[in-house]
Amino acid sequence: MTMISLTEENFDDVVHGNKSLVIEFSASWCAPCQSYQKILELCMVEFPDFVFATVDIDQEAALAEEFQIRSVPATMILRHSSVVCMETGVLTKEALTDLLSQARDLKVDDR
Secondary structure (H helix, E strand, C coil): CEEECCCCCCCCHHHHHCCEEEEECCCCCCCCHHHHHHHHHHHHHHHHCCEEEEEEEEHHHHHHHCCCCCCCEEEEEECCCEEEEEECCCHHHHHHHHHHHHHHHHCCCCC
């Protein structure tokens, strides 16, 4: 499993093309982001029904601005193109697992 790199060009296609999506906003200079990557990788295995993607806020400043990302890491969980959760900071594996389980169980319009 690999994490998709999101850009302004592919963002809408990825968001609208996936039922359940986790987006992590990060930066290469951010030490906590590097450790958070390991937690995301573990969750990728545990939640194969979710697509995991990342936005490098330095390379994609417009996306960071659009979502008002002021600190990294930040995690956004979407179901059917709707944001169901937005958290900043490094989440523990348990916290992220709990959020993903809750997001999976949400009854969201299948449009």
